[in-house]
Every structure is written in C-alpha cells, then in structure tokens.
Amino acid sequence: MTAKATSNCSIVVESKPSAVVEVCKQIIAKLEANKFDKDDIFAIHLTLEEAFLNAVKHGNKMDPTKKVTVEYGVDLEKVEIFITDEGNGFDPDHVADPRFGDKLFEPGGRGLLLMNSYMDIVEYNERGNRVHMVRYKEKPNFSKN
Helix, strand or coil, rough: CCCCCEEEEEEEEEEEEEHHHHHHHHHHHHHHHCCCCCHHHHHHHHHHHHHHHHHHHHHHHCCCCCCEEEEEECCCCCCEEECCCCCCCCHHHHHHCCCHHHHHCCCHHHCCCCCCCCHCEECCCCCCCCCEEEEECCCCCCCCC
C-alpha cells in the first residue's frame, strides 16, 4: 500500500510566541488522523514548538509586523515541516555544541540539539531562515554501505 499525503498545508501567522498554539493544534490533528503514536506526536510537537519559537525570537527578533510561514504535509509514513521566518538567517554550523566546554552552562544551542535529536532530517536553506524537518514513523536506514 502506497501512502498518500492527507494534507499539504500552509499557515502564515503573526510573529508572536502564542501563534504556535494554533499551528501545533492543526499539525497534531493531522498526526492523530494518520495514526502516529504518542511518542512520535510528543517528539514532533516539542520540535515544532522549538523551531517556531526560534523563528519568532531569533529570526524575526520578536517583531510582530513580521510573519512566520509553516508548511507541512502528513501522510501514513512521515511528517514533513518547513518553517520560514523573515529574518536575516543564520549558519547552523556556527552554533557551538552546548554539551561541551564553556557552552555547557549557556542556554544557546540546546534547541537545535533537541531538533536534531527528535527529527530524522533537519536541514536549512542557504540563507538560514528556513528549516526543513522530517520524522518518519518507521526509521529509515540512512547509513551508506
């Protein structure tokens, strides 16, 4: 049986932290309709909140005149999410690993670590203002033989 996307949606919201509630509500409803288990839903919800709040806080600098765009698709095999802000972007390779050295006691970088831990794919556009995340129900084997 081939999985077909049950939703390919786009949501554009004000750049404010409280806007994440409606975004999460819509995506979680699609996850439940596609029989994602509670562990997957928890991981996706947490990651979605983190990525969205990063877009609002770090990308759009809490500017309520800017927008955050969330595009997503959910099917029987995976959820795919794109979050785009109107900020200048960043280079994720220049964010220090928060698990080591002086960064251990600083708050920065933990959200990116969390996103990479819970999602199977996390990648950014060249500008660094758009994140693409995917989580599969059945974990694919990405190793190269």
